[in-house]
Amino acid sequence: MRQILGAYQLLTGGFGALYHAVLIVRAGGASLGGLVFVGLFALVAYAGYALLKNRSNGPELTLVAQALQSVQISSSSFAYRFVAGLAFWVTLGSTGLGISGLDFGAFYRWMTASTFGTTRSAAPFTVGINLIAAAIVVWLLYWSGSKKKRR
Numbered sequence: 239m240r241q242i243l244g245a246y247q248l249l250t251g252g253f254g255a256l257y258h259a260v261l262i263v264r265a266g267g268a269s270l271g272g273l274v275f276v277g278l279f280a281l282v283a284y285a286g287y288a289l290l291k292n293r294s295n296g297p298e299l300t301l302v303a304q305a306l307q308s309v310q311i312s313s314s315s316f317a318y319r320f321v322a323g324l325a326f327w328v329t330l331g332s333t334g335l336g337i338s339g340l341d342f343g344a345f346y347r348w349m350t351a352s353t354f355g356t357t358r359s360a361a362p363f364t365v366g367i368n369l370i371a372a373a374i375v376v377w378l379l380y381w382s383g384s385k386k387k388r389r
Contacts, residue, residue, distance in 0.1 A: 240289050243374065244296065247286025247303065250323035254279030254344030275320065275346040278306060282322040297378055304374045310366035317349040324370045331364030 258276050262269075285303040288296035303322075310319040310327060327338040 239377075240292075240296075243300065244286045244289030246323060247282050247300065248290060249286070250344060251279050251282025251284070251286060251303070254322045255283055257344055258346075271348045275348065278303075278320060278346070279322055279344060282307075297381070301375060301378050304371045304378070307371035308368050308375055310364070310368070312347075313363045315351045317347050319345075319347040319366075321345055321368065321371075326369045327366045328369060329364050329366035332362040333364075336364075336366075 255276050258272065258279060262272050262276065281299065282303040285296065285299035288299050290296075307321050307323075307325070310329065311317065312319070312331075321341070322344050323342065325338075325341045325343075327336075327341070329336040329338070
C-alpha cells in the first residue's frame, strides 16, 4: 500500500506543481498565493517520492500533505481548498449538508477579501472534509502507530 500511495502522490503532486507553474508563467506573473500552492503540490510529490524510496520522513510528509487536503473552509471573506488527486467532499454550512461526489484533479481555491460596510451577497459559511484524504490520514496514523508498537 505504501508504494501505491507513494506513486499516487508523486504523480498527482508532480502534475499539480507543473500544471500550475505553467499557468503562472503563461499569465505573465506570479501571485504569492499561486506560488504557495505550487509549493504545496511539490510537497505532495516529494512526500510520494519519499514513500517510494522508503525514506524515514515519507509517512510524516504524507501525513502533512494529506491533512492539507482534508479540509475546506469558505465564507464571504475567506476560502481554502486544496486537492492533488481524488476528493469526495462532504460539506456542512448555512445551506445544509452537501455531498459533492467523486472528483479527480489538481486544484486549489484561496481567497481573502475585506470590505467596509454591508455586503449585498454574502457567501454562506461552509466547512467540509475530503473523505479520501481524511481516510489516508487515519490509515497513516494507525499504520505508523502499529508499526511503532511492533518494535
